[in-house]
Amino acid sequence: MKVLIVDDEKHVREAIRYFVPWEQYDVSDIYEATNGQEAMDIILEQQPAVVFTDMRMPLMDGAELLEWLHRCSPYTKTIVISGYQDFNYVKPAIVYGGVDYLLKPLNRKQLISAAERAFQKWKEEKRERERTFHQNIRLNVLRPLYWDKTLSDLVNGTITFQDLEEALFEELGLPKNAKRCRIAVISLQSSGGRLLQRFQGDIQLTSFVLANVCNEIVSLRKLGFAFRYWHEGTDVAVLFWDEVDEAERLLLEINESVKRAYGIPLDIGLSTVLPFPERLCAAFTEAREGLAERNLLQTGNRIHPYRKERSEAALDEGDRTAALLENLRLSLLSGDAERIVRRLEEWTDSVAGSSMLTLNGLKDREARLRHVLTRWRQEWSGSEAGSDDEPPFPGGMDESGNFSIERWKEGIKSYLLIMVGESKLSRTSDSRLIREIRDYLDKNYQQEITLQHIADRFFLSRENVSRKFKQVTGENLSDYLTNLRIDRAKELLHNSELRLSRIAELVGYEDEKYFSRVFKKATGQTPREFRKRDEEG
Structure with missing residues (x-):
């Protein structure tokens, strides 16, 4: 603690x-002042x-100083020391919260007693201020969590608007006339979850x-x-309760802010304008459907309003595509990769x-494909493995x-060929050994690995490693x-x-230039060109 003594008499x-x-x-620390202005x-x-202060001083007296302290330093405790018993001097000490009023000449015991009370009161108030401060910090941390949970329950219909009405008015600024x-x-x-990737x-x-x-x-x-x-199903929701016709413009502004900060646009589902609060749950359902039923084949537009009309083609794949999937299942049983x-x-x-492909429609088609693959794996291996595997x-x-149908097609094709390769692994005599070699490569690719290293580790000749790996997987080990x-x-x-030098090390290349040559040969771009194009995209 620090103390200030204000008196124009030095001996006091x-x-x-x-x-x-x-x-x-x-x-x-103890400081001294001879008048109110210095103080x-x-x-x-x-x-x-x-602050210990006299009442009668030049330039600014004790009464003015007490009044200023009350306004500008309210936590400071004051002890008035005066040679006068006049009520005009006592009154300011009472009005502005003085701890004590002592008369000169000073009595040592009275002075110590007054000082002790002032120190004790200041410490108690300081502890209370700190307690309140930390409590407010906790409340400020918990407040967003409270509203996240409460509003989630509100749009779900778990709690009613009447349960929250006053809090929405007072804390979130909901207009009382919102309709x-x-x-x-x-x-x-x-x-593609790119924003999520930015945050690991x-x-x-x-x-x-x-x-x-x-x-x-x-x-x-x-x-x-x-x-x-x-x-589940949504990560962030935005409730508009005023100027609802401006919602699309505001969402575009939000998307522009995200894109400017992180280089990533987001798709947003938006409900129609509905009565508040009666149709709040319906508005939330509409917004989710607007997002799930957006046409993936149309790029550029990121705001997806809910529409009642839906394409029949997007809702039902029909007998024709079911027949195509059955043909695929039969070709899988043949084991002929080209077929x-x-x-x-x-x-x-x-x-x-299709003229329209929604997110729900894509998931439905993929679920049908997965069902075919699960059946094929069971028939091929005789196992009871489910789609969860x-x-x-x-x-x-x-x-x-943006959704790229060509990228999706290529991804599905690569996925299926890997599964075909896995199925071959399960039926060859060398499958277990090659699986172990591949598992080792998958876990240790960042280390320096040579063909001889693999041969020594798995007790094979170099020629045998290369030949068996190629026979079972259809791919050279080095590739x-x-x-x-x-x-x-x-x-x-x-x-x-x-x-780039660090990335080269992390993927098993000590020489950055050699890594760049290998990368360009494999992708057609140098690592710098790949990163630049990725950032521009």
Whole structure:
């Protein structure tokens, strides 16, 4: 604590210094002033806990100083020391909260007793201020979580508007005359989940950042409120309760902010204008359907309003594509790779030929394909393996975050050929050994690996390693290792700011220039060109 003694008489200031055992009260510094004006400057700079002040002083007397302290330094405790018992001197001490009023000449015991009360009161109030401060911090941390959970329950219909009415008015600024609403929903899986990748896959952090971006535009203008949705299917929702006709413009502004900050646009579903609060749940359902039923084949538009009319072609695949899938299943049983690819392309071409392909429609088609593959695996291996054992299908998003039917077709084709290769592994005598070699490469590709190293580790000759690997997988071991490293390098170039020399080391190349040559041979681009194109996209 710091103390200030204000008196125009030096012997009084010295007496106060002498009488009070400052070290007992953790007083670190004692300052002096001869009048109120000097005292003001010291108080502003040093923020003393306690001020001892005379009442009659030149330039600014004690009454004026007490009044100023009450306004400008309310936590400071004051002890008035005066040679007068006149009520005009006592009154300011009472009005402005003085701890004590002592008469000169000073009594040592009274002075120490008054000082002790002032120090004790200042410490108690300081502890209370700190407790309140930390409590407010906790409340400020919990407040967004509370509204995330509460509004999620509200749009779900778990709680009613009447349960929250007053809190919505007071805390979120909901107008009491609000009669209309719209809801927008955002999934972090849109644009291929690229925004989520920027935050290392942390859904909580990503949705927190996104909700804050939305509220910078919506909540600060008191036009609505964005919150993290606590259940599945949506990550962030935006409730518009005023100027609902401006919702699309505001969402475009949100998307532009996200794109400007992270280079990634997002797809947003938007409900129609509905009565508030009666149709709030319906608005949320519409927004989710607007996002799920967006046409993936149309690029550029990122705001997807709900529409009642839906294409029959998008809702039902029909007998024709079912027959194509059956042909694919039969070709899989033959084990003929060329025939399998031909039948798969017939099916993927039928999907690409649709006039409309929604997210739900794509998931439905992929579910049917997975059912065919699961049946084939069971028939091929005689196992009871279910679809849960299979990895997810590759996504079809391009560098701009748009759905690319060509990329999707190529991804499905590569996926299927890998599965065909796995099936061959399960039926050859050398399958277990080659599986172990591939598992070893998958886990240790970042190390220096030679053919001789593999041969020594698995007790084979170099010639045997190459021949068996090629026979079982249809691919040279060196090509498999190179492709593995290049794929990992692409991920690091896409999702990190690491230097090229570091990326080269992480994927098993000590020489950055050699890594660049291998990368260009495999992709047609240098690593720098790949990263630049990725960033521009």
